[in-house]
Amino acid sequence: MKVTQAAVLPAPLEGECARLGERLARLRAARRVRQADAALRAGLSRNTAYRIEKGDPGVALGQVLRYLDAIAPGSTLIDLLTDQDPALRQLAERERTRRVRGLSSAELRELDF
Template sequence: MGSPKSRSALERLGHDVRNARLRRGVAVADLAARAGTSASTVARLEKGDPGVGIGTLADVLVAMGLVERLADLLDTRKDDLGLALAAEQLPRRGKSFAAKLRRQETQGHKAQQDETDVVDPDGAAF
């Protein structure tokens, strides 16, 4: 299940979770109790099992005091490709407020012309 790249990334993530737990001197069972999950789920997370839910990962990170790292996982301010694509879609030049008013006046003038009464030769208005 999943691509080799995603499998490798999950294994690295699991390894990092394990290292963080060991540095804190916390047993798997204690971390599981703090995170509200089972010891086997924590062990699966540390092995990079793709079946472990992201909510479980978040709970484990909260228990270790690292939840802010999850929030920074996909920081759009650091997404170079996304920022470049968004910059390409920006208008080349800005439109002034005065230009917007002129356009509205022109459209209003055309609407008034369309609404004028049409008089037929007999003098009846429509």
């Protein structure tokens, strides 16, 4: 009888899997690597890469580590979990410093009561 890992995993641990997947997806985006390219470099299918980034607890740890190495060669799981990658810091900085455009004259008149 086949048992899915998500069915037997406690909710807090399922959340940890999801957060790990989110961190990998964020690192991949910060490094500007396409998901298909990362999967190819890691020797995984694109579906497995998708499952890793969605936090599927049924994916083997070795596959997760290969995927991490394909995105950021030489990085460790500890680096990922502590946000040590410079690309992640740059992404956070880009997200933080978004400029707000000024309102046009028409928009200002519309807001004037």
